[in-house]
Amino acid sequence: MYLENKFSKEQIIASKQFTINQKDILNALLEDREYSIDEVREIINNFNNKEAK
Template sequence: MSEKKAAVKFTKEQFLKSANFTPVQKDVLSSLLKDDEAYTLDQVQKLIEDFAKRTVN
């Protein structure tokens, strides 16, 4: 019998206080993350990557 571990989620505030992100990444997260939601580290890293890859029209 295998157990699935639930991914640990963090709030926007926790990510913004984290030392794992640069000031520029924190600015991006500040605008992309919602105050009342929790996110996994993988979700947040994907948001940052997608934001960096976007094109400006």
């Protein structure tokens, strides 16, 4: 069984995998726990697909 690597909020924000805008979104939305990269991408996609109110 394959276990995904999990990263802290700080590690994700410091990562070069995400743009500055994505890091701003993640800084606001992520909680103080660990996430897989797939989870983080899903959070970004869900945020970007929401309609503006």
